[in-house]
Amino acid sequence: MSRPFRITLLLPLVALLCALAWAGFTPIHVASREKLFEIPRGTYARRMAGDKVEILPAKIRLTLGIEDILLLRNLDEVPQVFGPTIMMPGQSFRLPFERAASYQFVCSAHASGQMTIEVEDEPVMPWERIRWRVREWREKKAG
């Protein structure tokens, strides 16, 4: 194997290892611990028209220590119920989580009337951080 050919092969491998090392060993920092979801204008009208399309994800994932505060904002012109509270038009509801678990809430913005919040422990091991970062990247890419 010629020397330039070996370098061509090694460089991507080294770059991949560097990227994995960064993703695994660098602590995760995000701009805000709040994960925002907005209930868009017209949600109630769509529900009343029998529209079953999900406007918000049926399952929301939060991570303790990183993004562990759910922030819901009602941009609809009609109140929306989330769990034990009612959000008037323009109001927001902020719900911090302190324990990893699966939580079920009534949510009037969902066609099913239910929303699940999956709260995970903070990723501390390198492979957990890599998995978290990859998942975040894929979610952002998917929009």
Next chain:
Amino acid sequence: MPAPSLALTGTDGKPLGLERFHGKVVMLAFGFSNCGEVCPITLATLAGARKKLGAAAGDVQVVYVTVDPERDDAAQMRKFLGSFDPTFIGGVGTRPQIDSAQKSYGISSSKIVHADGSYSIGHSSSIYLIDRTGRLAAVMPYGHPVDDFVHDLKILLRG
């Protein structure tokens, strides 16, 4: 937060606005008399909570607003609600009045037409707890047992 107002007619024949019940704790919910599942369970639960409160139940008013004004007139709702608790007051009105009340509380509903032409209505089923001063204190999702209501009502009655 003040509970959104209602402009309906009560099954007792009087205008139904929440200001009528200031001084009492109100449990407000929406449903319809032909409902075979959610509404009877909700109403039985609310009746059970009042019963468990004993004498304090006199300070708790259940208001149940129809989402089916085409079939639910005052007499029909009175008969339906009376089978659970004669003190329950139903809210009836024209379609625009009911639509407005539903919208005020974010209550969605949709008609489900069956093969034989009859219909039922899928609707939001949370129960709104309104304190003695007319402020919206809490929303209780469908499915909570009697004791959960009794617990919250005792707190609201003390306040």
